[in-house]
Amino acid sequence: MKFGLLYDLVAFLSSILVRTPAPRADASDCRCVYGQSCWPSEQNFDSLSAQLSVPLIRPVPPASACYPVGNPSGNCSDARRNWVSGIWRSDQPGGYEYPNFETHMDSVDGSVSGCYLNTTLGIPCGRGSVAPVGVDARTVEDVRAAVRFAGRHNLRLVVKKTGHDLLGRSAARDAFMIWTHHLKNISYDANFIPEGGSDYETVPALTIGAGVQWKEAYAAAAEQQRFIVGGFSDDGSDGAAGGWIMGGGHSPLSTTYGLGVDNVVQFTIVTADGEHVVANAQRHSDLFWALRGGGAGSWGVVTSVTYRTHDLVPLVFTSINGTFPNPQAAQKAITEYINPHPKLSNSGWGGYSIFNNEILFIYLLAVNVSWADANATIHPFFDLVRNAAGPSNMDAFTQPFDNFYAWMDSLAPVPFGGVGENTELASRLVSRDVVAENRTAETARLFLSFDIMVFNLLAGGAASAFAFTAETWEEGASSDVVFQARQRVAEHVRRLDSISPDSATYMNEASLHEPDFRKSFFGSHYGRLRSIKRQYDPKSMFLVAEGVGSEDWNGDSTRPV
Numbered sequence: 001m002k003f004g005l006l007y008d009l010v011a012f013l014s015s016i017l018v019r020t021p022a023p024r025a026d027a028s029d030c031r032c033v034y035g036q037s038c039w040p041s042e043q044n045f046d047s048l049s050a051q052l053s054v055p056l057i058r059p060v061p062p063a064s065a066c067y068p069v070g071n072p073s074g075n076c077s078d079a080r081r082n083w084v085s086g087i088w089r090s091d092q093p094g095g096y097e098y099p100n101f102e103t104h105m106d107s108v109d110g111s112v113s114g115c116y117l118n119t120t121l122g123i124p125c126g127r128g129s130v131a132p133v134g135v136d137a138r139t140v141e142d143v144r145a146a147v148r149f150a151g152r153h154n155l156r157l158v159v160k161k162t163g164h165d166l167l168g169r170s171a172a173r174d175a176f177m178i179w180t181h182h183l184k185n186i187s188y189d190a191n192f193i194p195e196g197g198s199d200y201e202t203v204p205a206l207t208i209g210a211g212v213q214w215k216e217a218y219a220a221a222a223e224q225q226r227f228i229v230g231g232f233s234d235d236g237s238d239g240a241a242g243g244w245i246m247g248g249g250h251s252p253l254s255t256t257y258g259l260g261v262d263n264v265v266q267f268t269i270v271t272a273d274g275e276h277v278v279a280n281a282q283r284h285s286d287l288f289w290a291l292r293g294g295g296a297g298s299w300g301v302v303t304s305v306t307y308r309t310h311d312l313v314p315l316v317f318t319s320i321n322g323t324f325p326n327p328q329a330a331q332k333a334i335t336e337y338i339n340p341h342p343k344l345s346n347s348g349w350g351g352y353s354i355f356n357n358e359i360l361f362i363y364l365l366a367v368n369v370s371w372a373d374a375n376a377t378i379h380p381f382f383d384l385v386r387n388a389a390g391p392s393n394m395d396a397f398t399q400p401f402d403n404f405y406a407w408m409d410s411l412a413p414v415p416f417g418g419v420g421e422n423t424e425l426a427s428r429l430v431s432r433d434v435v436a437e438n439r440t441a442e443t444a445r446l447f448l449s450f451d452i453m454v455f456n457l458l459a460g461g462a463a464s465a466f467a468f469t470a471e472t473w474e475e476g477a478s479s480d481v482v483f484q485a486r487q488r489v490a491e492h493v494r495r496l497d498s499i500s501p502d503s504a505t506y507m508n509e510a511s512l513h514e515p516d517f518r519k520s521f522f523g524s525h526y527g528r529l530r531s532i533k534r535q536y537d538p539k540s541m542f543l544v545a546e547g548v549g550s551e552d553w554n555g556d557s558t559r560p561v
């Protein structure tokens with residue numbers, strides 16, 4: 001089974017299409033970037049370095065290994081072999097899952113700077129949006145020193161963990177980077193007491209450093225015979241304590257256990273003033289609230305996250321896959337598929353699917369139900385899809401597993417398709433009203449008009465599913481080609497929005513072309529988030545595309561508008 005397929009679609013680019021408006025504020029309000037006279041001197045960097053555990057890093061794009069002039073020690077065969085490996089990319093400070101984020105397109109003249117694996121293109125290797133220098137944080141003190149240094153020199157600052165972000169929020173051209181990758185501590189406490197909490201309310205909790213990736217967090221939880229709500233990719237390279245959690249964090253079991261943000265009990269974070277604080281229900285509870293869905297990269301540098309863990313329970317896996325003989329069959333089957341979603345999610349099913357007019361793959365899990373009960377809820381649905389497509393065109397089965405990890409271990413490892421490709425997403429949450437108002441046929445028609453649709457059952461409440469599609473382009477593409485691909489993404493967003501007007505989307509898997517990110521990512525919470533941002537980050541040190549407060553800045557977050 002390859003869940004990687006879901007992300008075969010995914011990826012992305014950094015800067016924004018809009019032309020930079022003329023600055024209103026004077027230059028001193030601007031962020032200092034590499035190459036400007038305000039950029040710290042080598043002596044400044046040396047004195048920073050003296051406070052750090054390890055030397056400063058000089059991130060480079062992964063493909064620079066193939067350009068000996070800029071990177072004489074680079075190993076190009078290693079880069080070729082690992083180009084599509086999420087692990088290899090996240091192990092490098094200059095590596096991003098989707099290389100378009102390593103690239104930079106100038107918003108004024110359209111020129112592109114990037115570094116491509118295909119050297120025969122004859123394009124010199126450019127640093128693009130990869131920061132030239134940064135701190136490889138090993139301790140909280142390293143993070144504090146880096147934040148104070150960035151504040152003192154008014155630097156454009158970027159925080160990077162895995163580089164998986166689909167809005168390019170962990171890349172920033174000519175910025176100063178804090179790389180959290182090596183903050184790998186993990187500890188389990190069966191009787192965790194949040195700071196300031198009551199001794200009577202202990203939580204069986206796993207505390208992980210900001211650099212921990214899901215494969216590591218799952219291994220640690222499994223060792224304790226505990227389940228933890230986490231992200232899913234087949235190599236487990238996605239980060240467990242960075243963008244995932246601050247954006248919400250969905251898991252295939254979220255219909256039962258909630259999102260990541262429903263399972264956090266405490267953060268530790270270095271704030272813009274360089275202080276290291278605890279944020280939980282008792283301490284800095286406003287910041288705790290903002291960190292649970294207020295968006296990545298906007299609040300400070302998270303140093304650890306403590307998650308509630310759960311008992312291991314059995315689950316039932318179901319898989320449906322096959323081909324449609326014609327578009328009419330696809331229309332019928334997908335209508336039947338969207339229809340029972342609210343019911344499926346109520347009866348504990350969650351997971352992923354991908355389809356278009358030709359193919360259908362569905363992978364769902366139901367937690368803590370007997371095999372017979374799971375069959376009873378899913379078999380009627382098997383019949384509907386089989387009838388729509390023709391029984392011989394669809395395979396469907398259910399299979400019980402002792403627990404989540406047993407299921408994950410059963411999945412065959414596959415090369416991770418989408419990684420290493422330039423892609424942008426367009427997404428929407430699908431409201432339950434679509435079913436209640438009998439608009440499933442219309443919705444199926446819209447979804448089937450895209451080349452490919454990913455349709456995930458990962459939430460509860462008012463959302464019955466989360467849907468996205470994508471556009472991709474070849475490396476080295478001209479700015480015209482990239483611009484056109486992005487316009488198609490913007491159009492996809494508009495079309496998807498029509499199924500649930502005024503609906504929302506999941507910011508961690510979204511587009512830079514949201515008509516109004518404040519509304520679609522944060523809704524009525526935006527005002528409160530703004531005021532918490534003003535309190536904890538009054539000088540807006542932590543800025544990301546489509547993040548809280550970013551509307552006051554240009555596309556590169558270097559200049560107020």
Ligand SMILES: Cc1cc2nc3c(=O)[nH]c(=O)nc-3n(C[C@H](O)[C@H](O)[C@H](O)COP(=O)(O)OP(=O)(O)OC[C@H]3O[C@@H](n4cnc5c(N)ncnc54)[C@H](O)[C@@H]3O)c2cc1C
Nearest residue numbers: 161162163164165169170231232239242243250296297302
């Ligand atoms: C292969 C793959 C699988 C995925 N699977 C899932 C999934 O199952 N569920 C899901 O919900 N999402 C999933 N996503 C989306 C994922 O949640 C986002 O890409 C998320 O932004 C990744 O966060 P990161 O910290 O790993 O990545 P990065 O790109 O390193 O960082 C993302 C953002 O978080 C900020 N950030 C990172 N660390 C810190 C920190 N310590 N303090 C402050 N800010 C920080 C960065 O500045 C940036 O703004 C997946 C993405 C990919 C590419």
Ligand SMILES: *[C@@H]1O[C@H](CO)[C@@H](O)[C@H](O)[C@H]1NC(C)=O
Nearest residue numbers: 074075076077078079081082
């Ligand atoms: C380059 O990488 C390849 C494949 O990853 C490895 O086998 C080889 O030993 C490396 N060469 C050098 C000089 O490090």
Ligand SMILES: *[C@@H]1O[C@H](CO)[C@@H](O)[C@H](O)[C@H]1NC(C)=O
Nearest residue numbers: 117118119120121122474476
């Ligand atoms: C690399 O670029 C050249 C020139 O555009 C092209 O002919 C070739 O097919 C490309 N190679 C790959 C592997 O994409």
Ligand SMILES: *[C@@H]1O[C@H](CO)[C@@H](O)[C@H](O)[C@H]1NC(C)=O
Nearest residue numbers: 138139140183185209303304
């Ligand atoms: C990691 O754990 C070690 C051992 O408990 C501790 O000394 C160190 O301070 C921790 N590091 C961080 C960044 O929390």
Ligand SMILES: *[C@@H]1O[C@H](CO)[C@@H](O)[C@H](O)[C@H]1NC(C)=O
Nearest residue numbers: 320321322323392393394395
């Ligand atoms: C479903 O997937 C399996 C495994 O990839 C494949 O062997 C089978 O042919 C597929 N079924 C249909 C009906 O396409």
Ligand SMILES: *[C@@H]1O[C@H](CO)[C@@H](O)[C@H](O)[C@H]1NC(C)=O
Nearest residue numbers: 256310311312313367368369
């Ligand atoms: C699992 O089901 C059992 C029996 O119905 C119930 O007692 C238990 O609370 C459930 N556990 C979870 C995590 O839902």
Ligand SMILES: *[C@@H]1O[C@H](CO)[C@@H](O)[C@H](O)[C@H]1NC(C)=O
Nearest residue numbers: 371372373375396397398399
């Ligand atoms: C559940 O359904 C599968 C087919 O999907 C069947 O093989 C299995 O025997 C059923 N299990 C129970 C307990 O009914």
Ligand SMILES: *[C@@H]1O[C@H](CO)[C@@H](O)[C@H](O)[C@H]1NC(C)=O
Nearest residue numbers: 335436437438439440441442
């Ligand atoms: C739902 O809409 C379809 C047309 O799209 C119509 O045929 C059907 O009668 C409607 N069902 C209900 C319950 O309104």
